[in-house]
Amino acid sequence: MQKSTSTEQVESQQQLEQLRTLILGEDHQLITHTVKQQARGVVSDVLTEALHDREKKDGSINKVIQPLVENAVEHSVNHHSDRLISSLYPLMGSLIRKSVAAFLADFMEKTNQLLENSLTIKGLKWRFSAWRAGVSFSQYIASQTFVYRVEHVFLIHHETGLLLNSVSLDNHDNSNADIISSMLSAINDFIGDSFSQSPEGMKQQLQTVTTDNFTLLLKPGPNAIIVAAVTGNPPQKVSEHLQITIEALxxxxxxxxxxxxxxxxxxxxADSLLRDCLLAEEKNIHPKSKKTPWxxxxxxxxxxxxxxxxxxxxxxxEQLKLQLSELEQQPGIIIQKINIINNDSVEINILRDPDxxxxxxxxxxxxxxxxxxxxxxxxYLSLDQKLLIIKAEKVVSQFPNVTSQWKNKVLTxxxxxxPTAFKQLSSQLSRVGIVNNKNLDLTPLNIEISSNSNNSEQLNQKVFNGLIGKISxxxxxxxxxxxxxxxxxHNSLNQLYQQFIFLNQLAxxxxxxxxxVIMGSSDxxxxxxxxxxLSLKRAENTAxxxxALGLPKEKMFPTGLGQIDIKEVKNTSRKVMFNVIYVSK
Incomplete structure (x- = not known):
């Protein structure tokens, strides 16, 4: 009877399973498919309330969503910066003003603290004490200013002892070799001590270690350890906060x-969770008096x-340079460089005409x-019209019988x-830039040749022959x-022209x-x-x-000599030569 009852139960169970398979499908496929179809609507109805309840329960939602939001913002900045700027543009003005105001206030406060801590008797004492203690001045100031301050937080993998992440109060590069290596060495030793087996088989856990510069607070977990380097005397709430953080991690x-x-x-x-552990509390030395940052x-x-x-x-x-630059407005002066030395001494490089x-x-x-x-x-020689007038007056004043007049920038x-004075006059005018047929007219000037002496003809003939020799x-x-x-x-031709004018008057x-006779030649x-x-062309161009200087064409006879094959001069025979011919009337 009992065996029959047992058999009936097994059969009933098998029938029930077959009925479930028929209704729900193989491996519950029908109900799973139905749930998936309705999941989006079901979740959307309760998502907000569920997030609210979980955040209210343990605050884990913010810790999960914050890194996701940060990554999304970073991606948007890198790939869609234009759209992000357009969205934030209305806020930029007020944000910048607030940022600048906050910066100036913080700058003044930090400057005041730095000056007070550095330039006062108390600051000098602190420097001496820091030197005696073998710590940096900034660390000593922190110990005197704060009750406690968490400087660094490290997250260490329990099994391997490798650094998973770290943050610091001053945002220094966490890859700093000295800090990381020293902390890891200490932490590895602490891990060995903290989790070594006791004689009874129980693990001994080390919670606090004091070093020369920091107090190290360790909070171990099953798979990771969080370590905080604290200056000052950390209260119990720091240790409790570390415990909450390691559990959340x-x-x-x-x-x-x-x-x-x-x-x-x-x-x-995990940066956000670790940064929450960077706690600090300042000493309230003068709670009622607010110090003015003098x-x-x-x-x-x-x-x-x-x-x-x-x-x-x-x-x-700039005003001084502007005044000195006015010097260049004077005729015959060119400024090359002006250097002002100590707002009092001046170095100036100029080009200046002697006049x-x-x-x-x-x-x-x-x-x-x-x-x-x-x-x-x-x-240098300036051709400024004002200076030419001054120079001409100086030259002409040496010849009492000569008068001068400027007309259309030409000296007449x-x-x-x-003849001798005429030669001197022409030479001196030419040296200052006043040249015949350019800005000089000698046509009205009469060259006086002496005729009162008994030997005047011989003298004139001697001068005549000398001029012919000079021209040749x-x-x-x-x-x-x-x-x-x-x-x-042109300079040589101007000299020749003046000599030929003398010669023509003597003639x-x-x-x-x-x-x-103008003779051109070639090598x-x-x-x-x-x-x-080529030799003929040279003679014609000279004529x-x-x-152009004023010599009549009928007085000149250009000719080309062609090649000159004289051995000594064949390489320097590319020239024009002159000779004067004369016949009695």
């Missing part, structure tokens, strides 16, 4: 800690005064005075002058294959006709026909230049 990163393979990038998002205000005023002084000096320098105003006289006329004037001056000379010594040298009249050649006295390089043409 094991809750959020349970699988990552168990499956840790040496890659700590998974724990980058040192900070004095420092800020001193900085502003220095900036104002530098701006004033810069402005005065231009001196720098000392100009400075005196402007009432400018310097303790030291370093003048680097070089002379009139009067009577001897003038030669123009040309480069290879060139026929162009250069500026240097009238001696009753002879004169002419100027023996190239073919003969080309050289013959044209003399005609």
């Amino acid at each position: 094991h809750t959020l990163y349970a699988n990552e800690l168990i499956q840790f393979d040496g890659d700590n990038s998974t724990f980058d998002n 040192f900070a205000w004095v420092a800020v005023i001193a900085i502003l005064a220095f900036i104002a002084f530098r701006i004033s000096v810069w402005h005065s320098l 231009a105003i001196t720098v000392d006289n100009w400075l005196a006329s402007k009432d400018l005075h310097f303790s030291q004037l370093i003048l680097n001056e070089r002379f 000379l009139s009067g009577t002058i001897t 010594t003038i030669q123009l040298n040309f480069p290879i294959s060139s026929e162009e009249i250069t500026p240097e050649m 009238d006295r001696l009753n002879v006709n004169i002419g100027l 023996n390089s190239g073919n003969i026909e080309t050289n013959n043409l 044209s230049a003399l005609h």
